[in-house]
Amino acid sequence: MYKRQRLLYRSLIPVICNAIADFCESLYKDTDAIISENDDFFSALRDVNQVVCLGLSFGDVDVPYLDRIEYEVRPETKWLVYYHSDEDLKRLKSVFGITGISRKFEVYFRKSDNFWDR
Numbered sequence: 872m873y874k875r876q877r878l879l880y881r882s883l884i885p886v887i888c889n890a891i892a893d894f895c896e897s898l899y900k901d902t903d904a905i906i907s908e909n910d911d912f913f914s915a916l917r918d919v920n921q922v923v924c925l926g927l928s929f930g931d932v933d934v935p936y937l938d939r940i941e942y943e944v945r946p947e948t949k950w951l952v953y954y955h956s957d958e959d960l961k962r963l964k965s966v967f968g969i970t971g972i973s974r975k976f977e978v979y980f981r982k983s984d985n986f987w988d989r
Contacts (some may be wrong), residue, residue: 902935916943924952925986929966937970950976953983 906913916922922940927933950972954960960980967973 900932902932906935906939913939913943916940917945919944919948922948922950924950925983926953929963934966934970937966937972941970941972941975944976946975948976950978952978952980953986954980955983 922944929937950967952963952967954963963980964973967978972978
């Protein structure tokens with residue numbers, strides 16, 4: 872019986888690997904293509920006075936979007952960045968520091984509870 876189970880398991884390995892690969896591929900975002908497809912939207916950001924960031928993870932996948940927004944908005948544009956936890960705040964400050972946004976613009980970090988209590 873054990874030999875049969877081992878053979879079955881071995882025959883399923885490629886199926887399992889393919890399923891995992893398909894899943895990982897579904898998580899991938901082609902950010903360059905998405906930004907390119909939405910060029911009109913990003914180009915229109917030249918007229919905004921304030922960028923409000925709410926509910927984003929601000930992971931590596933978000934950096935190209937932030938870079939494009941940073942490129943399009945005027946230097947006097949203010950950024951309001953809402954965060955949920957102290958851990959989120961640390962990550963956000965890191966991302967905004969790495970991208971240079973914190974050095975080029977006025978950036979305000981606010982607890983997300985404040986967004987809903989306006």
